[in-house]
Amino acid sequence: MLPEPLLWTEEGLSLLDQRRLPLAVERCLCRTVEEVARAIEVMVVRGAPAIGVAAAYGMALAARERRSLPEASARLGATRPTAVNLFWALARMEKASAGEGDPFARLLAEAKAIHEEDIASNRSLGRHGQSLLPRKATVVTHCNAGALATAGYGTALGILRAAVEAGKLVTVFADETRPRLQGSLLTAWELLQDGFDVTVIADGMSGALMRSRPVDAVIVGADRIAANGDTANKIGTYNLALVAARHNVPFYVAAPLSTVDVSLLSGEAIPIEERDGEELRFAGGERLLPVEFPVWNPAFDVTPAELISAIVTETGVLRPPFGSALRAALSGEAFPKKGV
Incomplete structure (x- = not known):
């Protein structure tokens, strides 16, 4: 059975490190938005939909760090310019950030929704x-x-x-x-x-x-x-x-x-x-x-x-x-x- 490519934990975003496959199955834990950005750049995570989901979680981490969300979005958007899913996910997260209440909880819920919707979308596409x-x-x-x-x-x-x-x-x-x-x-x-x-x-x-x-x-x-x-x-x-x-x-x-x-x-x-x-x-x-x-x-x-x-x-x-x-x-x- 395939391991989860992306997995949210209390510590942060756990990514299956695709640079190590197929010889080793290892995970990379991203606790900050910068770590998510670097993981996208060096291709720990890759593939347009997966990049979008990872970036969504990156925005949630930025909120948890109390980072500037526009700055976090700009940093993530600069990682892989061709994959449009990245910018689609960032735009959706920016819209979600405008609500009331705890921004981290709000953005984490939106990131999880993007994650679940992608799987459902893929199954329908298939x-x-x-x-x-x-x-x-x-x-x-x-x-x-x-x-x-x-x-x-x-x-x-x-x-x-x-x-x-x-x-x-x-x-x-x-x-x-x-x-x-x-x-x-x-x-x-x-x-x-x-x-x-x-x-x-x-x-x-x-x-x-x-x-x-x-x-x-x-x-x-x-x-x-x-x-x-x-x-x-x-x-x-x-x-x-x-x-x-x-x-x-x-x-x-x-x-x-x-x-x-x-x-x-x-x-x-x-x-x-x-x-x-x-x-x-x-x-x-x-x-x-x-x-x-x-x-x-x-x-x-x-x-x-x-x-x-x-x-x-x-x-x-x-x-x-x-x-x-x-x-x-x-x-x-x-x-x-x-x-x-």
């Missing part, structure tokens, strides 16, 4: 998404969009879990996801814990895989979705989308509606985080490249909407044209209740 898969399915995924990237259950991997719960047979190929190897270190470990048939492949192997055997779908997560459906996800996702298009394999994005940023008209406006080049110069603690070798290390890339077959949200499966579909979903009009 149920909708599993309908896209045949009874026997081979799926390629990239990075980690599972329980470890969320409050629990997962988005892309949540679809796979829901498919298995529905009695389907699912085989998974997990891109290793250079340079931090979230696919091989996290996705493979997470799925093996749950008994999945999962095989790790290098990022450059997906084309050969799709050419040599039937693949039913590519399913990935998202860190930000623009108003037109362009999607930012872990670096290498765009390459995978191009390969899927070449081989006529459906390419699905799984993300909660909190990932949608309608203020950005297209993916061209999505801010892309660039990380330290040492992540590419090292692998497994061993230096691969001298420090003087120039390195470009964007953490994310943008997949154009025309390469995406569907976007799966907690409210249902959205099809192109994504602009109108996303607007309808956000307004609650895309999937009206029966009888309405």
